[in-house]
Amino acid sequence: MFDESKKLFEEAKKYIVGGVNSPVRAFKSVGIDPIFIKNAKGAYLYSEDDRQFIDYVSSFGPNILGHANNTIVNKVKAALENGFTYGACTKAEVDLAKRIVETFDSVELTRFVNSGTEAVMSAIRLARGFTQRENCLKFKGCYHGHYDGMLVGAGSGAATFGVPTSKGVIEDIAKHTLICEYNDFDAVKKIFQDYGHTIACVIVEPIAANMGVVLPKPGFLQFLRDITYQYNSLLIFDEVITGFRACYGGIQTLENIKPDLTILGKIIGGGFPLAMYGGNRDIMSLVSPEGPVYQAGTLSGNPIAVQAGIATLDMLKNTNPYNQLKLNTQILVSRTMGLANTYDIPLSENSFGSCFTFFFTENKPTNYPEVLKSNERLFKNFFLGMIKRGIYFAPSQFEANFLSTAHTKKDIEITINAAEEIFKELKD
């Protein structure tokens, strides 16, 4: 069915480690070779095998307006004519930063970088510089990129491979990352009682999306805000996935909680390499050249990525697609849940905005150990059944799926019908 992709994967493995440039693309946890994508438009991916797929991976989040959105394409084309990178200041980066500052109450100053990983690494360095403390608290199953200190109890690709601590991360670094279970109030309290005066920051995905979607329990985020205040630690919201995903803003906007530092990525680059960390003036002023915390980048604030980001944010602001996206997601999720019930398939889901994960368990997971209870065999068969029918879901139980504004009612209907066929097969 995917002969051309198969051939390309063999070729890729000769030149690229594992044949891929990011591990989850290898499809290891679903037991087939990866599908090579030739091009994409709107809600669809087209493979080198000339197959079309309704895409729910969305490049793992950035493409909230679908692939190759015409407005973004035109903006980027125009930007390309003006040169790709100058290593100098531009008006456009000010325009993008202004939009973010005006949207996020917690952010007075920003710094653009090229990836979420870089933004996390820089924000944690800044938190340590600001507090003069060494430790950082993160949650099991939350993924914050592949910065050494964050590859401890990590989710996403790292969870897929069951390697919570990567080889090559030295103990002297790992020991400064304290770990709690997501949603575990008591564990956080205890760790603060024991180590509070050493904790520079708590970093959290305000809605976890890298162990599949897992929602914070009521009060959990406010509790993190309160306890970090109490111990003079900084609270970092990693909104790389949640930023501009469920509203024009972040989960902090919806929950009315002000973290000390915010990390954005994915959507703010409109599909190009761009991420950001930001916070209030006091903290951010420590970053070079204002202050002694060093951070830099040849391509930071790259003019092409910045134009794609501005175009994306402006369209989101002007069209406000969030209610419709949420409604479409709820239709897809709730009807699929109903069918699972009809065919006696143990299925639960977590979702927010236009982001969702199905888990093959009776109960909705609220933390990483509960996610691990999802039935791997059922997940794999569901994924393979979908791929066979031209529907491209995330190739791992530990990832989120995304709807874009390009997904039509018909796409959703096709997806639900496919789910019904697969559930029927799984039952027989």
Ligand code: PLP
């Ligand atoms: N933080 C979160 C919440 C993420 O989901 C990711 C990537 O998926 C990252 C950080 C790392 O971002 P990047 O892949 O751009 O380095």
